[in-house]
Amino acid sequence: MNQLLWLRSDLRVTDNTALAAAMAAGPTVAVYLLTPGQWRIHDDAPCKVDFWLRNLQVLSERLAELNVPLLVRHVDDWRAVPDALGTLCREHQLGTVHVNEEYGVNEQRRDDAVETALSLAGIGFRRHLDQLLFAPGSVRTLSGGCFKVFSQFRKVCHARLNQSLPACRPVPAPQAAIPIPSDPIPDTVSGFPSPSEYLRSLWPAGEEFALRRLQIFAEDDLADYEQRRDVPAEAGTSQLSPYLAAGVISPRQCLHAALINNRGELDGGNPGAVTWINELLWREFYKHILVGFPRVSMGRAFRRETEALPWRHAPDDLEAWQQGRTGFPIVDAAMRQLLATGWMHNRLRMITAMFLSKNLLIDWRHGERWFMRNLIDGDLAANNGGWQWSASTGTDSVPYFRLFNPISQSEKFDPNGRFLRQWLPELVELDPRAIHDPGRLNGLFDQVAYPRAIVDLPMSRERALNAFRALGEAS
Incomplete structure (x- = not known):
């Protein structure tokens, strides 16, 4: 019986559980579904979509060495997936669909719907831990x-x-050739513009x-x-x-x-x-x-009581944070790194997340969404977990009274300002002490083309502490 490998977040041939199982069971065809409407719903970054496409192009060549054709089908969102896979299975007489499990409420509902539809058509659906x-x-x-x-x-x-x-599974042995041609991999998908060549060069496929x-x-x-x-x-x-x-x-x-x-x-x-x-x-x-705890993939806090936090509606502050114009160099450099490279250093993810959710008291979900819209490594579980940890709303989260001071963090982890100078050229001439807090320059500050701090750190710290203390008193 011919097998169908439905590729998702498993773009490799080495140690691919579903690929190994499918090829062991019979002649195998692979498919990748382009779902731009779903990607927009999930806030997937254009640089991440580009990364997927580039890796698909390489993967198509690796699968060709195994005589596994790679087909590409376009459906707008996951509601259309059961019909698309059912049609594909009928066209090529495919008896079983193999997938590596994905996690999240939407992902589970999608796979359950596919399994139900295929079962009615007499087609098997096998999920693998990968x-x-x-x-x-x-x-x-x-x-x-x-x-x-x-x-x-x-x-x-x-x-x-x-x-x-x-154990890690080796690359399967090539199968006998199948008279099905592979589809070309598109370079772009409408609505997801290509990133800069600089960004691409950082992440070869x-x-x-x-x-x-x-x-x-x-x-x-x-x-x-x-x-x-x-x-x-x-x-x-x-x-x-x-x-x-x-x-x-x-x-x-x-x-x-x-x-x-x-x-x-x-x-x-x-x-x-x-x-x-x-x-x-x-x-x-x-x-x-x-x-x-499915609620965390549905935009809800793990710690239910924190849903009552009085988050500020401050669109100007949010935009300043998004664009790296807060007046706090370590925060701004990190945000500019994200926009330019699709990636942010992990220590900086914590600093920027705490600054938004604690110092600015802006709902962590705004930050989570912005990261997903720009990260090449955007992952629902890791991104949500990190944001809720930083905002003190999640599992095993940092205690609410622990707030990273962006200036002291900068002085500790970038003491000579090397990282700051890389991403904030307007501060390149400042000495190692002043570069972490240009506000110290007093009158000379006006000569630096850099924004003033958008918030007073001691005041913002006390505001955040009071908001969390009020939750405890209310309970």
Whole structure:
């Protein structure tokens, strides 16, 4: 029986669970669905759509080596997916559709609708665990519930991984040729303009590049990861998040690379390796939260009581934050990095998120949406989890009384202003002390073409603390 591989966020041939299962079951055809209406609903960034298309072009060549045709179909949104797949299966006499599981309320509803429609037509639908190390619902507390605290979740994950590591699947052997031609991959999709060549150059497509970047990071940079990961002026992080989000590389491949370079130890050995493995488990944790607490993928706070916070309606402040014009250099440099590269250093994601949700007291959902509209590595679980952590509305979140001071954070993690000078050329002549807080210049400040601070830090801190204290008093 012929098989259909429905590709989604799994754009690779190595260690692709659904691809391996489909090819083991019979002659396989692959399909990718272009759904621009759905992408707009989900706030997917144009640079991310471009990244998908570029990786699809490379993937089409890799699949051709396996004699697997790659078809491309266009449907506006997920409501049309059941009919599109059903038609494809009838046209090519495909008996089973294979997918790697995706997580989130809309994703689950889509797949349930597809399975129901295909079942009525006598077509099988097989779901495979791929973008996680453990199936959601399989990592439980002693009482059988979903973990709400990362440290406890991590402890159970470590115990299970020490017992048995998930294996990486090799590239399947080529199948006999199928007389179905592959479709061309479009360069662009209407409504999603191509990003700059500079941005594209930062993120080359293809799993070969992703695996090479992983190898270089694991061999050369992993040992220093704990010390360098918070310094935005240095290339101290793996920068693999776009490849993980698109499934160009798998979490299993990342875990094995880290373990190989840490002598097989999960929670011992090199601190850099241990810290990076924990970052992989944070991604895992947030996807488990999506399944265990569906409301977080529906625009709701994990901590229900925080829905009563008196968020400010301040469109001018929001726009200043979005465009990097707040008057706080570390915030502005980070936001400009995002707009130019489609990516932001993780420490800066926390600083900018706290600044918006705490110092400006603007609803974290505005920030979550803006990040998704601009991030090349936009991922619902990781983005939502990070924003709710920073805003003190989520699971295992930072205590509400902990607010990052953007000036002291800048002085600590960019002491010489290297990162600030890269993204704020108007401040390039300032000395290492003044560059973190140009407001210190007093009368000389007017000679610098840089906006004044849009908020008083002590006042904004007290305003945020009072808002959260009021929640406790009301309850």
